[in-house]
Amino acid sequence: MDELLTGLLERTRRRGASEADAYLVDERHSSVRVRLGEVETVTHARGQRLALRVFAGKASASASTSDLSRDSVERLIDEAVALARLTAPDPVAGLPEPGECAGTIPDLGLKDPVGHALTPEEKIALARQAEAAALDADPRITNSEGAEFFERQARYAYATSHGFLGAYETSSFSLTVSPVASSNGERQGDSWYTLARRRERLDPPEQVGRIAAQRALRRLGARKVKTAEVPVVFDPETAASLIRGLAGAAAGPALYRGTSFLLNRLGTPIAAPGVTLVDDGTLPGALGSRPFDGEGLPVRKTALVAGGRLDSYLLDTYSGRKLGLPSTHHALRDGAGVGVATTNLYLAPGAASPEELIGSVKSGLYVTELIGFGVNMVTGDYSRGAVGLWIENGELAYPVEEVTVAGNLLTMFQAVDGIGNDLVMRDRTSAPTVRVARMVVAGE
Amino acid sequence: MTPGSVTREIERPERFFENRFGLTSSLLERLLGSALAGRVEDADLFLEYRVNEELVLEEGAVKKASRHVSQGAGVRAQSGERTGYAHTDEVSLPSLEEAARQARAIAERAATSAIVPVKPDRRPHDLYSLAVPPVAADLSKKTALLERIDKAARAADPRVRQVIAAVSSEDQIILIATASGWTVGDVRPLTRLSITVVAEEQGRREVGTYGGGGRVPLDFFLEEERWKRFTAVATNQALLKLRAVDAPAGTLTVVLGPGWPGILLHEAVGHGLEGDFNRKKVSAFSGRMGERVASALVTVVDDGTLPNRRGSLNVDDEGTATGRNVLIEHGVLRGYMQDRLNARLMGMAPTGNGRRESFAYPPMPRMTNTFMLAGQDDPEEIIRSVPYGLYAVAFGGGQVDITNGKFVFSASEAYLIEDGKLTAPVKGATLIGNGPDVLTRVSRVGHDLKLDEGVGTCGKDGQSVPVGVGLPTIRVDGITVGGTQV
Known part of the structure; x- marks a missing residue:
């Protein structure tokens, strides 16, 4: 994929851009949502986006596409260059100086190497446990807008026409519970969540559900x-x-x-x-x-x-x-x-x-x-x-x-x-x- | 090919997706049929191709221009209350088959039943066919428009320090195919002009914002010199706020001006009448159908069939033709807004309110254009009827807590009413009320119903969709104003 970026920048320069940078994100995410113990929605997704910024002298423009086919990428270059010819020059426009860019790319541990290996049943079980903890917390928790487990993995790559190329991968996981409390005809909803880059660092589902219930209950009256x-x-x-x-x-x-x-x-x-x-x-x-x-x-x-x-x-x-x-x-x-x-x-x-x-x-x-x-x-x-x-x-x-x-x-x-x-x-x-x-x- | 030319080759969505991706109607039907038949109750495929373009002027010049192309497909399978949804931005048969397999997996353990045929009984509307859609309009015409706005605002008053003006345009082409064998498409143009003016006097800075648009050609902004009026409103708002006094704090009589203040309806009752919240019984309006929830002066409708409006749709994102749906009639709760899933589960008919931000999301019940019908009163007389209160004409955003019905909306231009007369402009303040209660306090409704200029975007569950609102001048006897003057 990184050759895609450097090749793109080279072709952009050949078409008249003085400088350019390009950014590519490739992601997958999935979610499961349960409500009152039953599975409600399961989603799977995969997506990518390629973004190009060009400078024609001191004028600039941006274009992006989710279609990485060769024709589409060529069109992206044409459109960005054409747009840049239309914008007004700006004396301070341009990339940072090459020497300012990161020399080494530190590994900040943003990707979870093992956390995404859950089966759909295991994800459903996590959401169910969290929601059940909320529903069981108090008899006044009478309804629920559900509980959702969400995970996402992404890879980001960035390159400039003056030679920077860097990439990194990330993971994220979340679990959210939204119970509804009621008493004497009054209804109050609230929610609580946990969010982390490594699945093992999420708060336990029971804790998330219990706190969500407490938050809804304390609003009654x-x-x-x-x-x-x-x-x-x-x-x-x-x-x-x-x-x-x-x-x-x-x-x-x-x-x-x-x-x-x-x-x-x-x-x-x-x-x-x-x-x-x-x-x-x-x-x-x-x-x-x-x-x-x-x-x-x-x-x-x-x-x-x-x-x-x-x-x-x-x-x-x-x-x-x-x-x-x-x-x-x-x-x-x-x-x-x-x-x-x-x-x-x-x-x-x-x-x-x-x-x-x-x-x-x-x-x-x-x-x-x-x-x-x-x-x-x-x-x-x-x-x-x-x-x-x-x-x-x-x-x-x-x-x-x-x-x-x-x-x-x-x-x-x-x-x-x-x-x-x-x-x-x-x-x-x-x-x-x-x-x-x-x-x-x-x-x- | 130059920017903008891509939409010109489009005649019909069916043809577009066939030519571009080789996806014929029979292929789509077979995909849904073989992948899902006999296993789920409802299934559909949503194909989307979208172009977005934005030009931004700041500091007197158009320095930012961007153009984005998005395409993809979402496959949905439903069984009972379960929804499986998979989407991909790779529009090819193998990707769609994989998405269909993932969407189906959720339904496989549910009781199998035949697909319920859901052929729509209404034909799609034709509300916004444009000879030249706004994304295809000449770019130099757009930059010239922004430059004229900048000059007009700066010429209006020497206190104007900054003008930020943007014109954004979109073209969305969709095709919906269902497992029961029918397809429907739509081509949806959309454009919006946004103007922000910053004024400064003796070290005090203030901002005014205004704009408009719709499913209209670029020339809409030039007709009737709309751009000039939008610029003048934004400029005057900034200048006026330079001498605004602190807003009062506490419960006051509030008169809302016509048009965009209809955001009150969107927040106070609109969201609470969306089918999903009522099926789940988590709305403050759950189980209140047929009950009085507003004064007898109040009739509220949601109407997706108004030509060229920002919130209008020929068909919703499930292929159901939009309608004019009465939500509140003479104060009595009459209807919910439904998508197919919630309509089916509640034993009701879909209302054409199933919407989604893009192929990346499953649809849910959403508003289109939501407004209150005109009444009998003279707007000026309504203001004269108030001994002390607030007259609010421009608002920023709003938000609602569906479950307890509490909603807010934030006034950005408002005046004190003292002895029936408008006196000082006041600083922005948030107004807070209770949805099931606030419309019972409406004591006057003007004859001046106006729809907003076409700037609204509604967010729900992480999905944004364009919407409209509208209101005649109304008087509300008691709403809490979040000012600082005790």
Whole structure:
């Protein structure tokens, strides 16, 4: 397959491109879904995509196809070259310097050599065990949206016209359970999951099912609360969404377009001194790791925020040049071209236990779920639907729903006055429990 | 061959897949027949070829252009509540046979029964035949359009700092073949113009967004100077927000403007009335058919048959012709949206709502164009009737928790109403409500029904599909507004 890339780039150059890069992903995935113990859906899939980016002088364009036949690949070259002739030249367009590319490709252990060998019956059994654990957890778990086991294996190859060629393989597995609890005519659903690059590192199915059931059960009896400005404690899942928002504003394309609330903030304090935000693409076996970025540059560990100060943006070569900065090796390649993405992003843990953080609140909200899209990345203004538990005198008192939490991401991060010691790298973005001193909770 | 020429050779989907991949109707029928007959209750094959193209302007120039070709096939076998689904992007007989074998494996242990013939009783519509589909339109015409938008926005006001404009176009060719021996195809053009304007004044920056489109030719944007109107709306929204005050927090009377605010219906009732959630009894609307779920002023329909609309389809992704389905009639719950599987299991008829993002996914019940019918009230009088509240005219996205019915949608342009008059613009805020309850609070319905401009995309279970919404001006007596002003 790698000859396909180098041959493609050679032919692209012959057709008038000054530089080009190409990316090929080849993947298989399958899933089984059971509901109330019965098999509901089984899927198998195989797919591939070849993406080409060409530079004609300082103008560029991208094209991709899932058809790797010779005719189709020739057409891909023609279309990309024709598109590039149409776009406006851009003085900073182009590949990174050859010397910046990864010299060696580290083996980060992203592929599971044995985990994919499950029979369909074994996958069904895993999903069944997880769902059964949820259904058996409590008589109030009366229904289910099912449990799903998913696995994927992929191979990524990337090559540039100036000689870089690299490839790596990945595996991922997940198990998700979505039970429904009901009591006195009220219905509440929730879900829980486990996700890993090696199947042996998935949480046991019984544990996933039990936690999913607990999450649905603790929502029963939920009510609205009165509108108030109070301390808000975000659980690790919802705290992770806050740092995702901050990272989104640190992305190069948003900065050079002027659509980020972190514009002109590099090197300045943007958060409380306890806030340290790290992106580390080098962690062995981790979900967000990769040996090189979408332009062939070696991934590394970057502190985005250190002690509350914005220390780094997230840049690819192009957005870096636009801002007069070097790439931070965060390019993400997809069919549409090159963007920017985090790898393994986490908020460094603090000293307090989550119980201490909740215990420190006299009257406030513990948030366990956020819904909607109410984040304005230009201003940082923040307003989202929330689900959680009301904190009264330091104790979780009763479930809350149909409320919003609102503020501004910058002022929220400046108002962080407690960070938990409970960081677990469950996903590509992870955080411990976080306490924000004051936010507006809107309800009745 | 130049970009764009590929769709011109297409006459009929049947011919297209036969010429390109050698897959004749009889071959497909034999594949489904021999692979699946006698073992499953329903089976189908979905062939897809799609071209996507996007041009993006930023900083005054079109610097990004991309074009993508996707093709593949999905084979589905069903037995009882079980679905086996396999897909491949290699469109060849051996790959399809392998996919059919994998899809069948799931059904083999179920009780065998004959395939139920599901020949559709309605003929496909003809809602969007275009002489020149948008992917085939001249590229220089597209770049010229984007450049005019950039100039118009910058000329409108010196506070405009950045304009990002994109025109994306798609052509999807599909062919559906079922084990009971019929095939149906569709060719679906789609285009969308998106405009983002950033304005700055004294260090404060704000953003305005607007756009539109549909299953229409590129010239749609030039007709009636639509591009100019879209640009003006986005620009004015950004400028207006520069002086927006904090939004109020708490439960308020809210007046929703016509058009895109119909996202309320999509989130509050639409998803909860999709057949799959109701068959599984996990929707807040489960078992409530025939009950009152809205004020008597409220009638809501889902209509996939509107010509050239973004959410419209000649046939759904299972080959069922789309329809106009009444969901709520004068406040009473009347209907669900169904695909074939859920209709069969619930003893109902398919409604033409079986949709999928692509060949890579099995279909499920989805909305098309969902809107509330017009009422009698004068929209201005509706605003005058409110002593204190919020008037919201533009929204970003929304989301719903199907099981407990709680939904949100986020206002991006809104004003305070004080003593029946619009006063200050307010900052964006999320509105949150309860689906089975919110429409019972509708006390006024305007005579100004408008459908949205054609920008909506709905996500469910990881699959995105284009949809439309619509609404007349309505007054809702009590919905929680997630502002910061206590």
